[in-house]
Amino acid sequence: MDVRFLGIAELAEVPPAAVVVDVMRAFTVAAWAFARGAERIVLAESLDEALALKARHPDWVALKDGPPAAGFDAVNSPGLLRSADLRGRTVVQKTTAGTVGALAVKDAPLVLCAGFVVAEATARLLRARGCGSVTFVVTGDDGRADEDLACAQYIARRATGAGADASEFLRRAGGSRAAAELAGGVREGAHPDDVALCLELDRFPFAMVAASEDSLMVLRPCAVPSPTGEASS
Ligand SMILES: O=C(O)[C@H](CS(=O)(=O)O)OP(=O)(O)O
Numbered sequence: 100m101d102v103r104f105l106g107i108a109e110l111a112e113v114p115p116a117a118v119v120v121d122v123m124r125a126f127t128v129a130a131w132a133f134a135r136g137a138e139r140i141v142l143a144e145s146l147d148e149a150l151a152l153k154a155r156h157p158d159w160v161a162l163k164d165g166p167p168a169a170g171f172d173a174v175n176s177p178g179l180l181r182s183a184d185l186r187g188r189t190v191v192q193k194t195t196a197g198t199v200g201a202l203a204v205k206d207a208p209l210v211l212c213a214g215f216v217v218a219e220a221t222a223r224l225l226r227a228r229g230c231g232s233v234t235f236v237v238t239g240d241d242g243r244a245d246e247d248l249a250c251a252q253y254i255a256r257r258a259t260g261a262g263a264d265a266s267e268f269l270r271r272a273g274g275s276r277a278a279a280e281l282a283g284g285v286r287e288g289a290h291p292d293d294v295a296l297c298l299e300l301d302r303f304p305f306a307m308v309a310a311s312e313d314s315l316m317v318l319r320p321c322a323v324p325s326p327t328g329e330a331s332s
């Protein structure tokens with residue numbers, strides 16, 4: 100498997116397969132939304148688009164990063180979302196890095212969104228699909244965010260069958276600037292447990308696949324065959 104790690108601005112061509120990584124916090128939040136029953140997540144291009152979708156579909160749950168804002172129902176925090184009842188709901192998510200990264204590769208034939216909470220399922224899906232070439236989109240800090248790069252490198256190691264001790268990758272993510280900002284209260288719309296929740300390795304058994312549906316980029320959970328051939332969720 101040929102792997103590359105690129106920031107959003109470095110994406111010059113449509114990759115055959117992309118894994119968009121945002122550990123803190125967009126795709127940890129997305130995974131929690133599915134765990135709490137959300138049916139799908141629409142990745143919005145802008146705050147205005149998120150609000151327009153919400154206006155058109157009042158039953159949808161509009162979620163953004165940063166502080167709570169008028170018109171939005173939730174913020175980009177796993178700690179705050181983990182007690183929400185989202186059964187059957189459509190979530191509309193707009194964040195600074197994660198959703199932007201996913202939309203930047205929307206024309207790719209396969210787009211997975213990932214963080215540590217779905218790392219193994221993501222690696223297994225890449226293996227199951229026989230992906231020969233995978234671009235990891237490191238969404239934070241122009242491709243330099245260490246929590247995202249560490250997670251991307253870990254998934255790549257798992258996907259290629261290389262042995263990987265997760266502890267060093269998790270240690271790097273825990274020492275990242277994003278983790279310090281979240282722990283220090285610099286990032287708004289946060290819960291004290293957010294960093295710990297973002298570092299829960301393989302908390303969920305599903306991968307997350309984004310694809311175009313009716314001109315929207317829609318993220319859905321995807322059960323992944325286990326090594327014995329059984330679906331894991
Ligand atoms: O919510 C987050 O942690 C960030 C926003 S910021 O870096 O705090 O402004 O968004 P994400 O897209 O999840 O990295």
Ligand SMILES: [Mg+2]
Nearest residue numbers: 123124196239
């Ligand atoms: Mg991030």
